[in-house]
Amino acid sequence: xxxxxxxxxxxxxxxxxxxxxxxxxxxxxxxxxxxxxxxxxxxxxxxxxxxxxxxxxxxxxxxxxxxxxxxxxxxxxxxxxxxxxxxxxxxxxxxxxxxxxxxxxxxxxxxxxxxxxxxxxxxxxxxxxxxxxxxxxxxxxxxxxxxxxxxxxxxxxxxxxxxxxxxxxxxxxxxxxxxxxxxxxxxxxxxxxxxxxxxxxxxxxxxxxxxxxxxxxxxxxxxxxxxxxxxxxxxxxxxxxxxxxxxxxxxxxxxxx
Amino acid sequence: xxxxxxxxxxxxxxxxxxxxxxxxxxxxxxxxxxxxxxxxxxxxxxxxxxxxxxxxxxxxxxxxxxxxxxxxxxxxxxxxxxxxxxxxxxxxxxxxxxxxxxxxxxxxxxxxxxxxxxxxxxxxxxxxxxxxxxxxxxxxxxxxxxxxxxxxxxxxxxxxxxxxxxxxxxxxxxxxxxxxxxxxxxxxxxxxxxxxxxxxxxxxxxxxxxxxxxxxxxxxxxxxxxxxxxxxxxxxxxxxxxxxxxxxxxxxxxxxxxxxxxxxxxxxxxxxxxxxxxxxxxxxxxxxxxxxxxxxxxxxxxxxxxxxxxxxxxxxxxxxxxxxxxxxxxxxxxxxxxxxxxxxxxxxxxxxxxxxxxxxxxxxxxxxxxxxxxxxxxxxxxxxxxxxxxxxxxxxxxxxxxxxxxxxxxxxxxxxxxxxxxxxxxxxxxxxxxxxxxxxxx
Numbered sequence: 001x002x003x004x005x006x007x008x009x010x011x012x013x014x015x016x017x018x019x020x021x022x023x024x025x026x027x028x029x030x031x032x033x034x035x036x037x038x039x040x041x042x043x044x045x046x047x048x049x050x051x052x053x054x055x056x057x058x059x060x061x062x063x064x065x066x067x068x069x070x071x072x073x074x075x076x077x078x079x080x081x082x083x084x085x086x087x088x089x090x091x092x093x094x095x096x097x098x099x100x101x102x103x104x105x106x107x108x109x110x111x112x113x114x115x116x117x118x119x120x121x122x123x124x125x126x127x128x129x130x131x132x133x134x135x136x137x138x139x140x141x142x143x144x145x146x147x148x149x150x151x152x153x154x155x156x157x158x159x160x161x162x163x164x165x166x167x168x169x170x171x172x173x174x175x176x177x178x179x180x181x182x183x184x185x186x187x188x189x190x191x192x193x194x195x196x197x198x199x200x201x202x203x204x205x206x207x208x209x210x211x212x213x214x215x216x217x218x219x220x221x222x223x224x225x226x227x228x229x230x231x232x233x234x235x236x237x238x239x240x241x242x243x244x245x246x247x248x249x250x251x252x253x254x255x256x257x
Numbered sequence: 258x259x260x261x262x263x264x265x266x267x268x269x270x271x272x273x274x275x276x277x278x279x280x281x282x283x284x285x286x287x288x289x290x291x292x293x294x295x296x297x298x299x300x301x302x303x304x305x306x307x308x309x310x311x312x313x314x315x316x317x318x319x320x321x322x323x324x325x326x327x328x329x330x331x332x333x334x335x336x337x338x339x340x341x342x343x344x345x346x347x348x349x350x351x352x353x354x355x356x357x358x359x360x361x362x363x364x365x366x367x368x369x370x371x372x373x374x375x376x377x378x379x380x381x382x383x384x385x386x387x388x389x390x391x392x393x394x395x396x397x398x399x400x401x402x403x404x405x406x407x408x409x410x411x412x413x414x415x416x417x418x419x420x421x422x423x424x425x426x427x428x429x430x431x432x433x434x435x436x437x438x439x440x441x442x443x444x445x446x447x448x449x450x451x452x453x454x455x456x457x458x459x460x461x462x463x464x465x466x467x468x469x470x471x472x473x474x475x476x477x478x479x480x481x482x483x484x485x486x487x488x489x490x491x492x493x494x495x496x497x498x499x500x501x502x503x504x505x506x507x508x509x510x511x512x513x514x515x516x517x518x519x520x521x522x523x524x525x526x527x528x529x530x531x532x533x534x535x536x537x538x539x540x541x542x543x544x545x546x547x548x549x550x551x552x553x554x555x556x557x558x559x560x561x562x563x564x565x566x567x568x569x570x571x572x573x574x575x576x577x578x579x580x581x582x583x584x585x586x587x588x589x590x591x592x593x594x595x596x597x598x599x600x601x602x603x604x605x606x607x608x609x610x611x612x613x614x615x616x617x618x619x620x621x622x623x624x625x626x627x628x629x630x631x632x633x634x635x636x637x638x639x640x641x642x643x644x645x646x647x648x649x650x651x652x653x654x655x656x657x658x659x660x661x662x663x664x665x666x667x668x669x670x671x672x673x674x675x676x677x678x679x680x681x682x683x684x685x686x687x688x689x690x691x692x693x694x695x696x697x698x699x
Binding site: 067 | 345346349350355356357358359474477478479480481509510511514521522525528
């Protein structure tokens, strides 16, 4: 078992007051087979009414809106989480969703060819192979892609950030009929959120981090949320009325205790 | 018994002129330009005798009940999948299936509050269901206003014939909205705005039901409650939203993020039971072309009854038996791409060249799940007045079924006809026209 102190902080500033600012946040660690929350706190700007709930994929969400016009929205999510070996049993739920291409993980003929694996391998062996393949194919290059870049474009350019690595590996897995999903979370020593992949072997979900060529994640990853691709589980999403320009400052720390 | 139509045909121009004045139009986008067109009205009504109607009514009620049960099941326990009636890939790979609707229980268990069921009458006198429209079926306002105007222009027609009243559609709609609202607040009709193709209908139904016509930006969620803010900036709680905005634009927080038509976090308020959405989001999974095949099976499965209305004979290449049949008889069938909406991806085997036919076959072999094939139904022509002459044209019927606490069928419907003598396409955007539909006592 490992214990971590996490701290996720965001400050959104608007160039002028905006009205009806609505938000949806997935900033709290998931509660699952390998993660237990020992303590947690979320503090957000006053004048926002926030409620708790779960989304379509079983993630914890905080959602709500500002009661009056705002020029800043700030929140902190902090606490202590303890983790065991990264394994997640599947109970109920719908695996089918993670088996077919989603908006950001569409596949084309060239990708199918690049994703071909030896049919005698098990799903986990295939995923290991694909994780490795994505790592070797890609070059880590920030600011070459955006949050909306689909896997096919990532494949053509062969560069990007953790989100792009994850999308490409997911597309490859699904091309092999292996259910795979996108995960958002914290990784020690990065200072920002990280994205990786979970693969279903028929019984359990296991973690793979193609950005770091890490097959079968054991420890050190704190999971926030998952979805078919990144669009399903952003840490925060907001909408407002007004013409303001928005600036976002994010600060993440994860420290082993 | 016959219907005297002389007075009606003479009144045609007057009625059409009145409709023009009332702004009975629909909008069409062509090459990115928005144009409004009049919807040509044919004065000769489609007559359905009461006995035939009673049969249709029973069948429609049964079908819509089963579809509502199916939607509940799909978003809850999925028994119809576990029991092997509908294969899971037909459900989950449907574009209309929304995981965001899982485990949400709409008021009264109703999903398809307003169902538009498209039927045709075959030359054999049998009725066939061609399509179920369970998302935002439109068109009821046209026969409503046509009747209203015709009654004024030619009142005696309605004293000599026992035509079932159709101006009660607004009552059916209002009662249903009241039941769904459950005194939580006001009922509203949410329109995307005047550039929507059915804007006339939105404003007309609002006027007739007494619901408030609201525009994007006038609704917002606070403390998980939906409010309407009117011109005076006061806030009023909303209990029921008859929304004419499609699912993917309803809530930018979980669906299409760039949507300006939606209401941020409305899905959370809906999930919490603080507002009713009419129709429920996620209904697209039940009116999918692939799911259509299973509707008669749903009737047997959920209601334990024999289906009263029949589908057009349909084959799913997904099943081995149908696969062989389709490849062998493709020339006489109409093949539809399940993933395409509207009139797109529909191919008549008889229209194809040899090489095109082979190509279609290879597509079916490659992805059998993606296609359905149907027998071409030779449907009955209806008489329409073209100039001063009666001609025969293809026509269909959209029947409207309203489900609140009970399921009721509106005793009228939208009869659309094709103006082109060789066409089977009755879609209004293709220049077709419409007729009033009369249910008449024998």
